[in-house]
Amino acid sequence: MPEVIIGEQGFKTEKRPEREENKSNLGNEEQKIIMQVENLSKTYMQGKIPVHALRCACITVRKGELLAIMGPSGSGKSTLLALIGTLEKATDGKIILDGIDLTSVPEKLLPRVRREKIGFIFQHYNLVPTLSALENVELAMRFSRVPKKERKERAKALLEDLGLGDRLNHKPTELSGGEQQRVSIARALANKPALILADEPTGEVDSKTRDSIVRVFKELSQKGQTILVVTHDPEVAKECSRVLRITDGMIKDY
Amino acid sequence: MFDLIIRNITNRKIRSALTICGIALGIFAVIVMGAMSENFHQTFERSMSVTSDKIRVFAESGVFGGGLTDDKVNDVLRVAGVKDAYGLLMTTFDEDKLGMTGKQILGVPPEKSSVALYPVELKAGRFLNPGDSYSVVVGNNIKREYGLEIGSKFEIHDKYFTVVGILDYTGSIFDNAVIIPLETAQNLYSVGNSVSYIFAVPDERVDAEMLSKRIELSVKGTSTLSPGELEVQARQSFMIFSVITISSGLLAAIIGGLCVMNTMLMSVAERTREFGILKAIGAETRDILLLTLGEASLMGLLGGILGIIVGVGAVQIMNAWLATTRIVLFLITPRLLIIAMLFALLIGALSGLYPAYRASKMSPMEALKHA
Numbered sequence: 001m002p003e004v005i006i007g008e009q010g011f012k013t014e015k016r017p018e019r020e021e022n023k024s025n026l027g028n029e030e031q032k033i034i035m036q037v038e039n040l041s042k043t044y045m046q047g048k049i050p051v052h053a054l055r056c057a058c059i060t061v062r063k064g065e066l067l068a069i070m071g072p073s074g075s076g077k078s079t080l081l082a083l084i085g086t087l088e089k090a091t092d093g094k095i096i097l098d099g100i101d102l103t104s105v106p107e108k109l110l111p112r113v114r115r116e117k118i119g120f121i122f123q124h125y126n127l128v129p130t131l132s133a134l135e136n137v138e139l140a141m142r143f144s145r146v147p148k149k150e151r152k153e154r155a156k157a158l159l160e161d162l163g164l165g166d167r168l169n170h171k172p173t174e175l176s177g178g179e180q181q182r183v184s185i186a187r188a189l190a191n192k193p194a195l196i197l198a199d200e201p202t203g204e205v206d207s208k209t210r211d212s213i214v215r216v217f218k219e220l221s222q223k224g225q226t227i228l229v230v231t232h233d234p235e236v237a238k239e240c241s242r243v244l245r246i247t248d249g250m251i252k253d254y
Numbered sequence: 255m256f257d258l259i260i261r262n263i264t265n266r267k268i269r270s271a272l273t274i275c276g277i278a279l280g281i282f283a284v285i286v287m288g289a290m291s292e293n294f295h296q297t298f299e300r301s302m303s304v305t306s307d308k309i310r311v312f313a314e315s316g317v318f319g320g321g322l323t324d325d326k327v328n329d330v331l332r333v334a335g336v337k338d339a340y341g342l343l344m345t346t347f348d349e350d351k352l353g354m355t356g357k358q359i360l361g362v363p364p365e366k367s368s369v370a371l372y373p374v375e376l377k378a379g380r381f382l383n384p385g386d387s388y389s390v391v392v393g394n395n396i397k398r399e400y401g402l403e404i405g406s407k408f409e410i411h412d413k414y415f416t417v418v419g420i421l422d423y424t425g426s427i428f429d430n431a432v433i434i435p436l437e438t439a440q441n442l443y444s445v446g447n448s449v450s451y452i453f454a455v456p457d458e459r460v461d462a463e464m465l466s467k468r469i470e471l472s473v474k475g476t477s478t479l480s481p482g483e484l485e486v487q488a489r490q491s492f493m494i495f496s497v498i499t500i501s502s503g504l505l506a507a508i509i510g511g512l513c514v515m516n517t518m519l520m521s522v523a524e525r526t527r528e529f530g531i532l533k534a535i536g537a538e539t540r541d542i543l544l545l546t547l548g549e550a551s552l553m554g555l556l557g558g559i560l561g562i563i564v565g566v567g568a569v570q571i572m573n574a575w576l577a578t579t580r581i582v583l584f585l586i587t588p589r590l591l592i593i594a595m596l597f598a599l600l601i602g603a604l605s606g607l608y609p610a611y612r613a614s615k616m617s618p619m620e621a622l623k624h625a
Binding site: 082085088114131144 | 258527531532533536538618622
């Protein structure tokens, strides 16, 4: 059994023995395991009928990986993302992210996990329509109580890095789909998360914009940012460092 | 967070404005009805303070039952512990208006007029003197309404009286009193030697409550009202009046509160997805609560300020208009303003409580699926 300890931030963490595959890469930060999903299952009740959305999923993700998850509609991709993102509770199994067992984090600490460890990118961008691009990016840092000056500077720098330096004060309705998605990426990066979860991030954009978004993901990955992308698009999957396929709630690692 | 709250309010300008107007209307009602109650309260307190040392002796059948005559004054005077006693006749000044203006004729023995009215002081002239018959002392409001001066002629019940004294402003019932000699009043209204009630002044160091009981037992056919009993009765009447006035104001304010709740519920329903996003990016339950409750409270605050401004303005206008008829009906006090403001905030916050609870309890996943 792994030794259970309480981390500095109050989360329960597990000190686990390094796997064989990691021993050879000790000292190589890029090869560090950032997330381990063990026997993760999710069963919904549809009336009295149990629906197994995810069955015993096991995934190991290393730092800086750009991992694609593919599969047909209803296969369990989004469920997996929701479970890793702590938006839903698993029926069984474990998710160890950056040393924290997400499945045993108390409900009231989950917002903190989402703030500090996870960044979300949604298919429909999910920007707050009444806020400007800059304010949308700042929003994530507001909840982390980042001082106003610092969060403004950081949000501006992120947007500028993503080529939106001249769109800072534009509302989402004044931005194109690709621009909105880049604002969404900047927001996901704002709190320097251990993992970015992207749910169909190119689902609503044209191929040119798709390519630019994938390019951003690759650049981020090269800088050490771990990204997990759920996608239907083989062109996106092709650019990822690894592809997982889900069928009927079961994962196959390629 | 405050800037987000303001932004949420200003983004829905018309709806927010209507909600704020709803609250303002409620607070306006609280101010107007409260000002009426405050005026009544002040009059009551001052009236109590100028008559609190006397025991009232009535006929057993009550003030309007008759049967109490001058003769009883001597019986009361004979009771041990009574320092002084005198009868008073009280009737409405303007019978055609059924006394709605609050003006009263007070028939007092001339030699007792200064003690009967104590501690009310004269602004000008003198109290009634023995031997006066068609002389009158008037309260401050009567003086202002009829433009009376010392020596003016004043018509009462088809007879002309000479104004010999004008009372200082008291804020009590005496501001609307017309004080004439008791005998003249009895003749004027053809009531023989009847009096409405007898004032019994207790000796110093005599317990007024005990003396009151003693008078009732010693003087047949009378009932008494001690200063303590009078205060209790008056307070009860005041409470009933206050409850009626304040509750009608509160009712309006509660309707305003429902307005806020409706707006907030609509807003929360419309922003379900937004709350899902906020939760997904790490908003705590308290952040969501703060956003929604803050929005409702701010609308309550703005509604309160608007309601108070309009309410105070309306009260000033009504008081100015009523001043032409020498009636003071409303009184704005700091206490009323504070209560109205706190009430507006409370209404706003309470109305936002349920929508805020709903917003904070949303599952982020469900909220994100919301169209």
